Amino acid sequence: MVTVTLWGSLADLAGGQRNIEVEAKNLRELLTALDKDYPALRPQLERGVSVSIDGKIYNDSWFQPITESSEVVLLNRLEGG
Amino acid sequence: MAKDEFTPRTFKVVGTRPPRPDGLDKVTGRARYGADMSAPGMLIGLCLRSPHAHARIKSIDTSAAEAMKGVKAVVTRADFTTTPEDQGTRDILDNVMAGEKALYDGHTVAAVAATSRSVARAALKAIKVEYEVLPHVVDVDEAMKPDAPVLHEGRQQESVPKGYSQNVLARSQYGHGDIEAGFKKADIIVERSFTTAATHQGYIEPHACLATMGNDGQGDLWCCTQGHYMVRNTCSAILGMDAGRLKVTASEIGGGFGGKTTVFLEPVALMLSKKAGKPVKMTMSRDEVLRASGPTASTSIDIKIGMTKEGKITAAQGEFRYQSGAFYAMNGALGAMCGFAPYDLENLQSVGWEVVTNRPKAAAYRAPGAPMAAFAVESVMDELAKELDMDPIELRLKNAAEEGTKSAYGPTYPAIGLKATLEAAKAHPHWSAPLGKNQGRGLACGFWFNFGGDTCVSLMINPDGTVSLSEGNPDIGGSRAAMTMMAAEELGIPYEHVRTVIADTATLGQNEVTDGSRVTFAVGLATIKAARHAIEIMKTRAAATWGIEPDAVEWVDGAAQPAGPNAGKFPPMTLKEIAAIASNTGGPIAGHHEVNAEGAGVSFGTHIADTEVDPETGAVKVVRYTVFQDAGKAVHPDYVEGQLQGGAVQGIGWALNEEYIYGKDGTLQNAGYLDYRIPVASDLPMIEPVILEIPNPGHPYGVRGVGETGIVPPLATLANAVSRAAGVRMTSLPMSPPKLLAAIKAS
Numbered sequence: 001m002v003t004v005t006l007w008g009s010l011a012d013l014a015g016g017q018r019n020i021e022v023e024a025k026n027l028r029e030l031l032t033a034l035d036k037d038y039p040a041l042r043p044q045l046e047r048g049v050s051v052s053i054d055g056k057i058y059n060d061s062w063f064q065p066i067t068e069s070s071e072v073v074l075l076n077r078l079e080g081g
Numbered sequence: 082m083a084k085d086e087f088t089p090r091t092f093k094v095v096g097t098r099p100p101r102p103d104g105l106d107k108v109t110g111r112a113r114y115g116a117d118m119s120a121p122g123m124l125i126g127l128c129l130r131s132p133h134a135h136a137r138i139k140s141i142d143t144s145a146a147e148a149m150k151g152v153k154a155v156v157t158r159a160d161f162t163t164t165p166e167d168q169g170t171r172d173i174l175d176n177v178m179a180g181e182k183a184l185y186d187g188h189t190v191a192a193v194a195a196t197s198r199s200v201a202r203a204a205l206k207a208i209k210v211e212y213e214v215l216p217h218v219v220d221v222d223e224a225m226k227p228d229a230p231v232l233h234e235g236r237q238q239e240s241v242p243k244g245y246s247q248n249v250l251a252r253s254q255y256g257h258g259d260i261e262a263g264f265k266k267a268d269i270i271v272e273r274s275f276t277t278a279a280t281h282q283g284y285i286e287p288h289a290c291l292a293t294m295g296n297d298g299q300g301d302l303w304c305c306t307q308g309h310y311m312v313r314n315t316c317s318a319i320l321g322m323d324a325g326r327l328k329v330t331a332s333e334i335g336g337g338f339g340g341k342t343t344v345f346l347e348p349v350a351l352m353l354s355k356k357a358g359k360p361v362k363m364t365m366s367r368d369e370v371l372r373a374s375g376p377t378a379s380t381s382i383d384i385k386i387g388m389t390k391e392g393k394i395t396a397a398q399g400e401f402r403y404q405s406g407a408f409y410a411m412n413g414a415l416g417a418m419c420g421f422a423p424y425d426l427e428n429l430q431s432v433g434w435e436v437v438t439n440r441p442k443a444a445a446y447r448a449p450g451a452p453m454a455a456f457a458v459e460s461v462m463d464e465l466a467k468e469l470d471m472d473p474i475e476l477r478l479k480n481a482a483e484e485g486t487k488s489a490y491g492p493t494y495p496a497i498g499l500k501a502t503l504e505a506a507k508a509h510p511h512w513s514a515p516l517g518k519n520q521g522r523g524l525a526c527g528f529w530f531n532f533g534g535d536t537c538v539s540l541m542i543n544p545d546g547t548v549s550l551s552e553g554n555p556d557i558g559g560s561r562a563a564m565t566m567m568a569a570e571e572l573g574i575p576y577e578h579v580r581t582v583i584a585d586t587a588t589l590g591q592n593e594v595t596d597g598s599r600v601t602f603a604v605g606l607a608t609i610k611a612a613r614h615a616i617e618i619m620k621t622r623a624a625a626t627w628g629i630e631p632d633a634v635e636w637v638d639g640a641a642q643p644a645g646p647n648a649g650k651f652p653p654m655t656l657k658e659i660a661a662i663a664s665n666t667g668g669p670i671a672g673h674h675e676v677n678a679e680g681a682g683v684s685f686g687t688h689i690a691d692t693e694v695d696p697e698t699g700a701v702k703v704v705r706y707t708v709f710q711d712a713g714k715a716v717h718p719d720y721v722e723g724q725l726q727g728g729a730v731q732g733i734g735w736a737l738n739e740e741y742i743y744g745k746d747g748t749l750q751n752a753g754y755l756d757y758r759i760p761v762a763s764d765l766p767m768i769e770p771v772i773l774e775i776p777n778p779g780h781p782y783g784v785r786g787v788g789e790t791g792i793v794p795p796l797a798t799l800a801n802a803v804s805r806a807a808g809v810r811m812t813s814l815p816m817s818p819p820k821l822l823a824a825i826k827a828s
Contacts, residue, residue: 008254009254009432047238060679075490075491080532081448081449
C-alpha cells in the first residue's frame with residue numbers, strides 16, 4: 001500500500017483524512033485507485049493534479065514507479081509562465 | 082526521470098559566453114516577428130470590443146458591415162459552432178469571442194476581415210451591438226461577497242464553503258501541524274493585510290498572427306507565441322479540425338513572460354480566413370494588449386506569523402485571495418503553495434482563493450501567483466526582524482528550509498539552494514555597504530517550482546560535418562544559444578558548427594509551451610540525449626569502417642577512436658570525416674530524443690535592494706540591486722544574468738508604479754504606456770546578478786530553470802527597502818509616489 005497525502009481542502013472530500021492508502025505501483029495505478037476508492041475526489045482528478053513523488057513533481061508520467069516507502073503528495077496541477 | 086542524470090564533468094563550451102545566434106538578425110531588423118509576415122491577397126482583421134465591463138449581448142447586426150465594399154468576412158460567436166471538450170478550452174473560446182455576455186471592457190464581440198485597415202475600421206463601426214448593461218465588479222474582496230454581481234452561474238468547485246458568491250470558483254488549503262498551538266508558543270505575532278494591483282507582462286511585441294485556411298480544410302498559422310504546439314492544439318479544438326491539418330510556425334518573439342501561453346487572435350484570424358477564403362493578418366494595438374490580453378491577478382492577502390523571541394517561527398497563516406479576471410485561473414492556490422515555501426514551519430495554514438471579476442482573464446506572469454504571496458509573507462518577516470532587532474538574513478537562515486524540510490505545499494525537500502543564496506547575500510559587499518540619507522535596504526526570498534514536460538529534439542549531421550538542430554520551443558530566453566552549446570559540448574565540436582532552429586508543428590512531435598522555466602532544463606536534456614544518439618550511430622559507422630565491434634569504439638573530443646589497444650590501432654575519425662562518408666557507410670546520420678522531462682528541481686532566490694525615498698514627493702529611486710539565484714549550471718551566463726536582471730526589473734515596476742486603474746464604470750483608464758508606467762533604463766541602477774551553481778541531479782549537466790524565480794522576491798524586497806527608508810510599513814502595491822507620500826504623512 002502507498003500512503004498519499006492530500007492537500008487540506010481535498011482532504012475534506014476524503015472524509016477529512018490527510019493521508020489515505022491505496023494500492024499502486026506507479027502513477028497511473030495511483031490515479032486509478034484514487035478515483036475508484038475515493039469517488040468524491042473525481043472532480044478534482046478530472047480537472048487535473050500534480051503528484052510529488054519523493055520530492056519530484058510529476059504531471060503525466062503514468063509509469064513513474066512508486067514504492068511503499070515513497071513519499072507521495074497530491075498537489076493542485078501546477079502551471080508556469 | 083526517476084534516476085539522477087547528473088555526472089560531474091569539465092566543460093569546454095558550456096559556461097562560456099559566445100555571440101548569440103539571433104543577435105545579428107535582431108539588431109539589424111532582419112528577424113521576423115509576428116507582424117512581419119505577409120501573404121499575397123492578405124486581408125486585415127480587426128476586433129470589435131465591448132465598451133462595457135459586464136453586459137448581456139442582446140443582438141449583433143453585421144449586415145451593414147458585410148455589405149461594405151472591401152469587407153470579405155465578419156465573424157461573431159455564432160460562427161464558432163464547435164464546443165470544445167474540456168472546460169479550459171471552452172473558457173478560451175469564450176475569452177477570444179464573447180458568447181451570451183461581454184465579461185470585461187475590451188472583450189471581443191465580433192471581428193472583420195477587409196482589404197485594408199481603414200475599411201476594416203469602418204466595418205467595425207457599422208456593426209450594431211445591442212447590449213443590456215449589467216452591474217459589474219472588478220475588486221477581489223467585493224467579488225467574493227454574497228451579493229456581488231455574478232459572472233458565471235454554476236462554475237463553483239466543490240471546495241468552496243457555502244455563503245460565498247458564485248464568483249468564488251475554488252479554494253485550496255495547504256499546511257500542516259496545529260496553528261493555534263503554534264501561535265500560543267509565540268512571543269511575538271505580526272498580522273497584516275496586503276493588496277497588490279494587477280500588472281501586465283509588458284512585452285514589447287503586441288500579439289500578431291497571419292492565418293490561412295484553405296478550401297481543403299488545411300491551415301497555416303504564423304504567430305507570436307510561447308508555444309506553437311499549444312496554439313495548434315487549442316485552435317484546432319476551437320475550430321473543430323484535426324490538429325494535424327493545422328501547421329503553426331512560431332515567429333521571433335518580443336517578450337512573453339507567461340502572457341503568450343494562450344491564444345487571443347489566432348482562432349479568430351483562422352475563422353475569418355476560413356470564411357473569406359484568403360489569408361488574414363491580425364495585430365493588436367497596445368490599447369488592445371492592455372485591455373484584452375492577460376494581465377496578472379490583483380490580490381488581497383492576510384498574513385499572520387508568530388515567533389519566539391529568538392526568531393524561530395512557531396506558526397504561520399495566510400489567506401491569499403486572487404482575482405483571475407473573467408475566467409478561472411489557478412493563481413491563488415499557487416500563491417498559497419509558494420508564499421511560505423522558503424521556510425521550515427512546524428505549524429502552517431495557507432489558503433488560496435480563485436475569484437472571477439469583470440477584468441481580462443489573468444494570464445501567467447513568470448512564476449504565476451508567487452510574487453504577490455512572497456510580498457506579503459516577506460514583508461511580515463521583515464517587520465518581525467525589525468521588532469526583534471535581528472538581522473533579516475540571520476532571521477531567515479534561522480528558519481530556512483533545507484534538505485529534509487517538509488515544504489509548505491506538502492512534499493519533503495530534496496537538496497535545495499535557499500541557504501546558499503542567503504549565505505551568498507550575507508557575504509556580498511552590498512549587504513554591509515553604508516546607506517545614505519533617506520535610504521533603506523530591503524531583502525526578500527522567493528521560491529518557484531520549475532517544470533519539464535513534453536519535448537522533442539532532432540539533430541542532423543550534415544555532409545560537411547556541421548550540425549543542424551531542431552527544437553520545438555520559441556526562443557524567449559536564449560534557447561537557441563543554450564541548445565547549440567549543449568550539442569557542441571556533447572559532440573565535441575565548435576559552437577559555430579551547430580545551428581539551432583525552431584521547427585514548426587509539422588516537423589517535430591509535441592512540445593510543451595515555453596513556460597515553467599522548462600526549456601534549458603528539458604530541451605537541453607533532450608538535446609544532449611539526441612547528440613548521444615547521433616554519437617552512437619557515428620561510433621557504429623567508424624567501427625564498420627575499421628572492421629571492429631561498435632562497443633570497441635569510444636567518442637573523445639569530437640572523434641571516434643578505438644577504446645583500447647585490444648580494439649586495434651586506428652587514427653581517430655572525426656565527426657567531419659564520418660559525416661563525409663555517411664552515404665558510403667549506411668546513409669545520413671541523425672539523432673533524436675523525445676521525452677516527458679518531469680521531475681525538474683525547485684528553485685530559490687534572494688534579492689537585496691537599496692532605495693532612496695524623497696519625503697517631499699514620495700518618489701522612490703532604486704539605488705542598488707543585487708540578485709542571488711541558483712542556476713544549477715549556467716549554460717550561457719549572459720542569458721542567465723539577463724533572466725535574473727529582467728525578473729528584478731519587472732518586479733521593480735510591479736512594486737513601484739505599475740497598476741491597472743479602473744473607472745467607476747469598470748473600464749480600464751490607463752491602457753497605454755504613457756499612463757501605465759513600466760520602468761525604463763533611466764529608472765534603474767545596474768542590477769547585479771550573482772549566479773550560484775548547485776547542480777540539479779535531474780539534468781546531465783546539472784541545469785536548473787532560471788526564468789521565473791527572479792520575479793518572485795522583488796516586490797517584497799522593494800517594499801522592505803521602501804518601508805525602512807520611509808519609516809512606514811507599506812502594505813499596498815504599487816508604492817506609487819502619491820500612495821507613499823500619503824503613508825508618510827499619515828505616519
